[in-house]
Amino acid sequence: MQRLIPTGDPARPVAFAEAPQPVPEPGEALIKVEAFAPNRGETFLLEHPRPGLLPGKDVAGLVVQAAADGSGPGIGTRVVGHPAHAGWAEYAAVPTHSLAALPDSVDSVRAAALPLAGITALRLLRTAGSLTGRRVLLTGASGGVGHYVTELAVAAGAELTAVTATPARGERLAELGAEVVHDIAAARGPFDVVLESTGGPGLPAALRKARPGGTLVWFGQASRTPATLDFFELLQGPERVTIQHFHYAGAPYGSDLAALVRLVAQGRLHPEIGRVTGWAETAGTLVDLRERRIRGKAVLLTGEGR
Known part of the structure; x- marks a missing residue:
């Protein structure tokens, strides 16, 4: 599969690379990523990336392999997720306690914009x-x-x-x-x-x-x-x-994600999305996000080529 990895170049912070499909832990589901949303803090990490850094905390997509321990959503469920890392890829393994199912009324773009900022x-x-x-x-x-x-x-x-x-x-x-x-x-x-x-x-x-x-x-x-x-x-x-x-971190995130999805579905929360584009444009989008040239969130679509 394809994933984005750090380059160490602030002018072009990430590049595509071939990688094996992740093998989920028993409490993780395998998600085919449809959309992901970078966060400004992640752009700072990419300026001087530590060895092995695989960014990506905000994803939305489809469950293609349910968790082996029986927890979480089943195959074919549309979800939003907040993995600890490695979400900027075609597939991501996400703990089921950090997933929430999506109703038909909430699309993957708005869902991907929810996790870190919304939580x-x-x-x-x-x-x-x-x-x-x-x-x-x-x-x-x-x-x-x-x-x-x-x-x-x-x-x-x-x-x-x-x-x-x-x-x-x-x-x-x-x-x-x-x-x-x-x-x-x-x-x-x-x-x-x-x-x-x-x-x-x-x-x-x-x-x-x-x-x-x-x-x-x-x-x-x-x-x-x-x-x-x-x-x-x-x-x-x-x-x-x-x-x-204050710092937001502390799993599980699933209940908060479900609350955010519910608010969006009810028309009570409206993600501010300043850019939606294919993930071929991720490097430039990261630079614009870092330099505050995007208002609100940016969302990248994995289905729109390289």
């Missing part, structure tokens, strides 16, 4: 707690996670302000009900909850927007710059703010 959004909002009537600030809002957080938080009754780099990147967020600003300083605080994903100077700037006794949940570092906090500067800001580190 992150769900778990992030659970961490933040009830948002009804609360004021929320979201930084780095125009990526895949930001779109899901915005739609879900607004639907839950939050008054959400989204920070994006440009007006164009904020258009969809405004349609979803967010107030959009292009600099943290322009956000009209104070906020009960701050969801911070940029790191660098953005984190202390966002922290200053929290209300006394509020919460900042730090879930990313899109700027790729470490944050520096000055204790004495914090004393001049809001009192007793809680800073909480």
